[in-house]
Amino acid sequence: MMKLAIMNTFDFKKHLSEQPIFGYVQQAADALGVEAYVVGGYVRDCLLGRSTQDVDFVCVGSGIELAEKTAALISPNLKVNVYKNFGTAMFHFDGWQVEFVGARKESYRSDSRKPIVEDGTLEDDQKRRDFTINALAVRVNKDHWGELIDPFDGLKDLKSRIIRTPLDxxxxxxxxxxxxxxxxxxxxxxxxxxxxxxxxxxxxxxxxxxxxxxxxxxxxxxxxxxxxxxxxxxxxxxxxxxxxxxLPELVALHGVEVIDGKGHKDNFYHTLKVLDNVAKVSDDLWLRWAALLHDIGKAPTKAFDPQVGWTFHGHEVVGAKMTRQIFRRLCLPNKEPLKKVETLVRLHLRPIALVKETVTDSAIRRLLFDAGEYLEDLMILCRADITSKDKSKVARFLSSFDKVEQKIMEVEERDRIRNFQPIVSGECIMYTFDLPPGRLIGEFKEAIKEAVLDGKIKNDFDQAFDLLLTLAKEKGLTPKKSKEEVKAWWQEQQALKQQEAAKRN
Structure with missing residues (x-):
């Protein structure tokens, strides 16, 4: 992995002069007669060569007053957001997020991380910073323009690539x-x-x-x-x-147990390898969460069989259930992100199981249907899940997996199964037989869906409706409307849905 290079020389005087925001703060601070500094992450990131437009200013005085004076110099219409309880203020300017605070010192009670805050000096403010690399400050007053203040050797720690606290x-x-x-x-x-x-x-x-x-x-x-x-x-x-x-569920995956000379791999380190593999190809937070949780069900499902060794039967199903519990406990989003991670955890074995010459189109159609919009992410996860110290073994498996992906693409191109809904809907069934909502409607829909996935019929109105009539006859039901009437009604409903979709877009 490429490491960030520390800037051996960085001209803060020149850098500050190139960005108008620093000039405005300098004018405001000098007019108010207060010391003002750029602090923390912005200074650190400049020295690391990282681009950012999120900048914090500390002044020995009122941060709110400095913010308002700076904003007035920029434009009389520039809105300043003031947070009096915290003594801070911020505004946005030309793509920059600019925050101001007065220098302060802090003390803490043992039962809370919320500090008791008092006005302080720059030294007090730097002492309260978490790490030396975040305690760097650069003066922006005219008489000390671009002067770096580094009381805790933060620059040295940056060059040594060390995280260290300024104080005890x-x-x-x-x-x-x-x-x-x-x-x-x-x-x-x-x-x-x-x-x-x-x-x-x-x-x-x-x-x-x-x-x-x-x-x-x-x-x-x-x-x-x-x-x-x-x-x-x-x-x-x-x-x-x-x-x-x-995340104690992840810790539970750590370690290797051996019985009768048979051991399993360390699923903790395997999981981290899968996470890194995904990280190499995707910045998607929820796909990375799926990688982290994909084997989370292995600890509770681990069992030893004298004939075959260690097994983890059903760990993908158990893992999907655990995912929902983990998301709730960690206060992670419980709608689309949860649905995505839960689906990927539950299905992560399915594509790998298709690495066989005898795989059927029906099995692929079912995978396409179950994965839906998450298919591409599922394939990334499955490729990442192929880990071994034997590189030739990984290469062979990936080669077989290429064939699976090609087969999936062919079936999807032909049958358009992904995200499909049975063309004969529940409303259509109720309209045909004058039936109220109920279990029988669901049974008919499920039977039609299964027939499509099995390749027995196409997802076509005529074929699906003919199957519906056959199923109804077996139940002793007689349609109340002709096929032509139902088809005309169905076409009208489709047109209305298209109009509604066009309005939304």
């Missing part, structure tokens, strides 16, 4: 345990190491994570999952003992 890490993490997750998240995003003393303090303070809200934990977890090589972050979470609190 035990106090830092005990005061605000979210910083433990942020340390691992920054390490994962930047591919930095965590200083030994800092990491040991995370281990000592891991139980403090219990006071955090689930939303804040999940926010950091998502950022780790989206990092270039997410396995690194999860290995750090595991080594620190934090993963037990964040």
């Amino acid at each position: 890490p035990d106090i830092t993490f005990s005061d605000d345990p979210l910083r433990m997750l942020r340390a691992i998240r920054f390490a994962s995003q930047l591919r930095f190491d965590i200083n030994a003393g800092t990491f040991e303090a995370i281990i000592r303070n891991k139980e403090r994570i219990k006071i955090l809200s689930q939303e804040r934990i999940t926010e950091e977890l998502n950022k780790i999952i989206l990092s270039p090589e997410p396995s690194y972050g999860f290995k750090l979470l595991f080594a620190a003992g934090l993963l037990e609190y964040v």
Whole structure:
């Protein structure tokens, strides 16, 4: 993986002069007679060569007053969002998100990560920063334009690729345990190491994570999952003992059990390998979540058979159910993202099972129907799931998988099964027989769907309606309308649906 290069020389004076926002802040700060600084992530990212238009300013005074003065210099119509309870203000300007706060010092109670805040100096403000690489500040006043203030050797740590706290890490993490997750998240995003003393303090303070809200934990977890090589972050979470609190179901996959000389692979490290494989080809957060959870059902389904060794029968079904529980606990979105991840976990074995010469078109049609809009993501996940230290074995399996994908494309091109709905709908069945909604309607629809998936009929009105009449006759039902009447009504309904869809678009 390519690592970010640290800028050996960076001319902040020149850089600040090239962006109008810094000039406006300089004018406002000097007019108010306050010290003003660019701080934190923006300074860090400049030194890392990372592009960003999200900038934070700290002043020794009122951040709100500085924001309002800066905005007035830019335009009398520029809206400033003020948050008096936090002493902060922000506005958007020319693609920039600009935030202001007064320098402050903080103290904490043991039962909360919310600080008691007081006005402070720049030194106080830098001391409260989580890591040395985020405690860098650059002066924007005219007399000290572009001057870098680095009291904790943050620049040295950037060059050494180290995450380290400015002050005693035990106090830092005990005061605000979210910083433990942020340390691992920054390490994962930047591919930095965590200083030994800092990491040991995370281990000592891991139980403090219990006071955090689930939303804040999940926010950091998502950022780790989206990092270039997410396995690194999860290995750090595991080594620190934090993963037990964040995602214990993943910890349960760790380890290899051996009975009668037969062992299984370590499903924890296999899962992380699959996650990395997906990360190489997709930035989709929910596809990455599916990779992380695809084998989550293996721990509760693990069993030993003396004849065949270790089995995990039905782990994909159990895993899909666990996915719903995990999403609820982690406060993850419970609609489309959950549906996607749940579907991918449940189906992740299906395409691999098609790597046989005898695979039928019916099996492929059923996969197309069940996967629907998630088919491409499912195929990415399945390719990522092919892991082995034997590279020739992986190559052979991937070659076979290429043939499966080709077969899937051929069947889809011919039959258009993906996302299909039986052309004879429940409303059509009720109209034909003057029936109310009920179980029988569902049985007829299911029988027609199965016939289409089995290739017995096409998803064509005439063929589907003829099958419906046969099924109804077996139940002793007589249609109340002729085929011609029903077809005319059906065509009218289709036209109305098309008109409604056109209006929505």
